Structure formats: C-alpha cells, structure tokens
Amino acid sequence: MGMGTALSAKHAHPRYLVSEPTVLLKQVETYMRAALQSAPQSPVSNSTRIQEAVSHHLQSGGQRLRARLALSAGKAVGLKEDDCIILAAVVELLHNASLIHDDLQDRDEFRRGHQAVWSKFGSDIAICCGDLFLSASYAALANVSKASALSKMYQTMHHRSSEAIFGQCADLSITAEQMHLEAYIAIVRAKSGALLSLPLELVFLLSGQHSALPCTEQACKDFAVGFQIYDDLLDLDVDQRQANGSGKERNALNIVSVFELMYEGLDTSFDPKRLAKDRANEYLLRAETALTQLPFQSGAMLSECSQNIRGLLNRLSY
Numbered sequence: 119m120g121m122g123t124a125l126s127a128k129h130a131h132p133r134y135l136v137s138e139p140t141v142l143l144k145q146v147e148t149y150m151r152a153a154l155q156s157a158p159q160s161p162v163s164n165s166t167r168i169q170e171a172v173s174h175h176l177q178s179g180g181q182r183l184r185a186r187l188a189l190s191a192g193k194a195v196g197l198k199e200d201d202c203i204i205l206a207a208v209v210e211l212l213h214n215a216s217l218i219h220d221d222l223q224d225r226d227e228f229r230r231g232h233q234a235v236w237s238k239f240g241s242d243i244a245i246c247c248g249d250l251f252l253s254a255s256y257a258a259l260a261n262v263s264k265a266s267a268l269s270k271m272y273q274t275m276h277h278r279s280s281e282a283i284f285g286q287c288a289d290l291s292i293t294a295e296q297m298h299l300e301a302y303i304a305i306v307r308a309k310s311g312a313l314l315s316l317p318l319e320l321v322f323l324l325s326g327q328h329s330a331l332p333c334t335e336q337a338c339k340d341f342a343v344g345f346q347i348y349d350d351l352l353d354l355d356v357d358q359r360q361a362n363g364s365g366k367e368r369n370a371l372n373i374v375s376v377f378e379l380m381y382e383g384l385d386t387s388f389d390p391k392r393l394a395k396d397r398a399n400e401y402l403l404r405a406e407t408a409l410t411q412l413p414f415q416s417g418a419m420l421s422e423c424s425q426n427i428r429g430l431l432n433r434l435s436y
Contacts (some may be wrong), residue, residue: 221377
C-alpha cells in the first residue's frame with residue numbers, strides 16, 4: 119500500500135503541485151535546520167553521527183506540501199510572516215520524522231534518489247534521527263507569537279501524531295486477507311490524512327478560526343484517500359510484484375487488490391482499475407467541495423492539488 123509515502127514524492131510521479139513555491143520556503147528550510155540544531159551539543163563521543171544523519175535526510179529534499187499548505191493558508195487568514203514560517207517548519211519536521219521511521223519499517227533503501235537514513239547510518243541512528251525531528255517540531259512550535267493558543271495547538275499535534283501512529287501500526291500488521299475497503303480507507307485517513315490536515319488546523323487555531331476545523335479535517339482526509347488511490351494505480355505493477363514475493367519483509371497492499379478480493383468468486387464482470395479510478399475521483403471531488411468552505415480561500419492550494427491530480431488520474435489508461 120505504501121500509505122505513508124504517496125504524499126511524500128517518494129517516486130518520480132507526475133507533478134501535481136504546479137504553482138511556483140513561495141519564497142518563504144527557503145526560510146522554512148533554514149528554520150528547520152536551526153530547530154534541529156537548537157539543543158545543546160552533547161560532549162558524548164560519536165554523538166555527531168546524528169547530525170550527519172539529519173543533514174543527509176534534509177538533502178533528499180521533497181515537495182514540502184505541508185509547508186506550502188501552512189504558508190498559503192497562513193497568508194490567506196492574515197498571520198504574521200514569522201508565524202507562517204514557524205508553522206510550516208513544525209509540520210515538515212513532524213512529517214519528516216514519520217518518513218525516517220517509515221523507511222526503516224518498510225525497509226525502503228532509498229528516498230528521492232538518496233539512501234534512506236537507516237540504509238546509510240543503520241537502524242539505531244534512524245530511530246534516533248526520527249525522534250530528533252519529532253522533538254524539534256514541538257520545540258519550534260513554542261516560538262509562535264500567540265502563547266495563549268499553544269495549549270490547543272500542542273494537543274492537536276499530539277492527536278494527529280497519535281492518529282498517524284495508529285494508522286501506521288494497522289498498516290504494518292494487517293494482512294491482504296484482512297484488508298477490505300472500509301479498513302483500507304480508515305488506514306489511509308489515519309496514516310496520511312492526519313498529518314496532512316495539521317498545517318491548516320494549526321493555522322486556524324493560531325488565527326482563531328476554530329469553526330473551520332471540522333471541515334478541514336474532512337477535506338484533508340478525503341484528499342488523502344483520493345491521492346492514495348491514484349498513487350496505487352501508478353504503482354500497481356510494483357505492488358503486485360511485491361505481493362507475489364519480492365523479498366521485502368512485508369507485502370505492498372493496493373486498492374486494486376482490495377477490489378479483486380471483494381469480488382473474488384462472484385459471477386460478475388467488473389474492472390477493479392476502473393472502480394479504483396472512480397472512487398479516487400469521488401473522494402477528490404468531495405475534498406474540493408469541502409475546501410471551498412474554508413475561510414478566506416485558505417484551502418485554495420490543496421484544492422489546486424486535487425484538481426491537478428484528477429487531471430492526471432483521468433489521463434490514466436484504465
């Protein structure tokens with residue numbers, strides 16, 4: 119299934135982010151590095167190895183979708199520029215912590231053409247590196263200008279992180295035979311959707327737009343499902359090879375395989391790829407409808423992504 123990686127540009131899929139990156143992204147990168155280096159340097163021998171791993175992972179880059187969402191929404195609702203940069207760095211630090219751990223659990227040796235942290239530095243360093251990213255994200259959030267909002271923001275970070283962790287645990291333990299459509303969707307919504315909604319939720323909490331939170335969660339989780347199905351269709355051949363035994367420690371589950379299991383043995387003609395494509399369109403359109411309800415057009419960037427993905431999806435020959 120690769121649920122944690124679809125929204126992370128792990129593979130060289132067609133671009134769905136076509137807007138030019140904001141100039142603030144460079145400041146976000148700088149802020150991320152500063153947050154990771156803000157702790158007192160340890161005199162313990164060989165402790166610098168973790169900083170090497172941090173730098174190596176950051177060099178792999180990425181589209182920084184969550185940072186862009188925070189910057190775009192923050193600007194739309196009128197947050198200070200410094201606060202926008204902080205929130206963008208917070209969500210990217212948290213997301214990258216999950217990527218480092220995800221690569222280790224999946225035994226994926228490369229991320230965006232670079233060796234994964236665990237592959238280059240070993241599993242133990244990868245765990246510590248991911249933990250450092252996680253810790254730095256909470257430290258970075260403390261610097262926002264409105265201290266009175268921090269309590270709810272920290273709670274929301276924990277809730278979304280927990281949700282993603284539970285989704286990851288389910289993904290790691292579920293078998294192909296146990297995977298049905300409802301389980302698939304629930305895991306995607308938790309594992310991918312939770313950290314995708316966080317940038318917008320933090321923006322709304324800091325700006326006092328609390329009424330937008332329920333709609334934000336639904337929109338982002340629906341988008342995550344639609345995107346994951348699109349990614350599954352792109353990765354179908356690879357996932358099916360893994361499911362048939364490729365030497366990896368666990369199989370890759372795919373929405374097409376879920377539909378095939380659902381209809382196995384039934385006397386009916388169906389096209390699982392067509393069903394998957396239709397379902398992806400359904401979820402993406404639902405997300406776009408919800409995003410239009412967010413204040414000050416703050417969901418415009420994610421809506422653009424969704425529209426672009428639907429265009430790419432509909433060009434697939436299924």
